[in-house]
Amino acid sequence: MTAMDDRPLEAHTLINELEGHLLIEAARAEGRAEAARFTGSLAWLTDTQQEEVEARYQENYLALTRRSWQRTAQRGRELRAEYEERYRTLRRRLCAGFLLGAALVLAAVVVMTVSNG
Numbered sequence: 001m002t003a004m005d006d007r008p009l010e011a012h013t014l015i016n017e018l019e020g021h022l023l024i025e026a027a028r029a030e031g032r033a034e035a036a037r038f039t040g041s042l043a044w045l046t047d048t049q050q051e052e053v054e055a056r057y058q059e060n061y062l063a064l065t066r067r068s069w070q071r072t073a074q075r076g077r078e079l080r081a082e083y084e085e086r087y088r089t090l091r092r093r094l095c096a097g098f099l100l101g102a103a104l105v106l107a108a109v110v111v112m113t114v115s116n117g
Contacts, residue, residue: 023069031061 035057039050 027062027065028058031058031065034061 032054035054038057039045039053042050042053045053
């Protein structure tokens with residue numbers, strides 16, 4: 001059940017949400033690790049400065065990751081639209097070819113029936 005209403009959530013929705021939370025937490029952990037590595041090389045920073053640099057580094061890392069995910073999702077939507085359009089075009093051609101073939105077969109049967117009759 002959702003917190004907002006009494007409708008049950010579908011399994012794939014819950015899985016997608018869980019995957020999203022796990023991805024975000026993994027990105028945060030990566031950001032923390034990268035920030036610690038970066039500030040570790042700056043031994044001249046005070047503890048307060050180091051904490052501030054790490055916090056900003058983590059924010060920037062997460063923002064960069066978010067933008068990257070958004071670009072990837074956008075490209076995925078674009079590719080999906082392109083493939084769906086191509087599929088519709090191919091399906092129309094196949095249907096047209098099938099109908100043309102059926103019409104030719106029917107015409108041949110009619111011609112053979114008329115010529116034999």
